[in-house]
Amino acid sequence: MARTEQISVMQLVDRIRTTSDAYAYMEQLRWPNGPVCPHCHETARLYFLNPANGTSRKTRTGSMSQRRVWKCGACRKQFSVTTGTVFHGSKIDLRKWLFVIFEMCASKNGVSAREVERKYDLTPKSAWFMTQRIREAMKAGPLAEMMTGVVIADETYIGGRLPEMNKKRRKALNAQQPMVPGSRTAGPGWNKTSVLSLIDQDTGEVRSRVVPDVTGATLRKAIGEQCDLATTTLYTDEHKGYKTLAPELAGHESVNHKDEQYARYRNGEVITTNAAEGYFSQLKRSLDGTHHHVSVRHLPRYLAEFDFRYSTRKLDDSARMRRLMGQVGDRRLTYRPLTGR
Ligand SMILES: [Zn+2]
Incomplete structure (x- = not known):
């Protein structure tokens, strides 16, 4: 060969x-x-x-x-x-x-x-x-190894805001969604799906999944299933949910986007979640531009596609095809x- x-x-x-x-x-x-x-x-x-x-x-x-x-x-x-x-x-x-x-x-x-x-x-x-x-x-x-070392965690919201929908659909959604205090995705006015992405800084591998919300308990569960918490240092933004699992981690560093801080230095290491921002912007551009509308039920499969391409971005096209054939x-x-x- x-x-x-x-x-x-x-x-x-x-x-x-x-x-x-x-x-x-x-x-x-x-x-x-x-x-x-x-x-x-x-x-x-x-x-x-x-x-x-x-x-x-x-x-x-x-x-x-x-x-x-x-x-x-x-x-x-x-x-x-x-x-x-x-x-x-x-x-x-x-x-x-x-x-x-x-x-x-x-x-x-x-x-x-x-x-x-x-x-x-x-x-x-x-x-x-x-x-x-x-x-x-x-x-x-299913046998993918647990992530370890420096892992960037970030969440994003995919889907439309209710004001952009027609009246009938908005009414139906408002009726079925109870108000969730503090939520940016559920409750009247919102119809978005939360996605959590984890990027292994060493290997460049990304794993994304749909999460029901971004509370501390949900993030703890989703991250715990993908990362060996005790040996993982998490880089995140200032979102409160990540603080819940901080005591179980080897380390937790955050950047404060609200104060327009996107990278900071600590002991010679650059702390940033820019890789995740880049991943999300590519994902959203493609979902809007190529696929137009992806229902929540099929979103995990589209995320798998974008994860696959991002994780293999350093490979040439034929090596990427070979990787796919192995799966x-x-x-x-x-x-x-x-x-x-
Ligand atoms: Zn045989």
């Missing part, structure tokens, strides 16, 4: 002229050290079932398929590079998948389902489902849980 090489759209076009090429390329990205059986993780006794010279093989129904199929000598099951991944069972040409993945990995603002629908000649439903499945793969794995296994997303229908 070649070392990281930057890949352009033109190179991708040349590389995946046929669906069979797309399978081969995905194998290369996903299995840099050779194929792995998704059923039993066997790596040695695997047999390629397609004819060695031709690209397609006859399926049981007699039609020709360009899908590259392997058979496992250990568990006797067949598989391809998409088995058990977010692409599993998709009828969309694998070439389209790779192009959309490439675009979502390479463009800073992301790609909207509408664009995918038009560019790749898909139905609105297929295009939307496809982008959601790729976002699912971009989610950090596509063992997670599937079916239409039903996605829409609740």
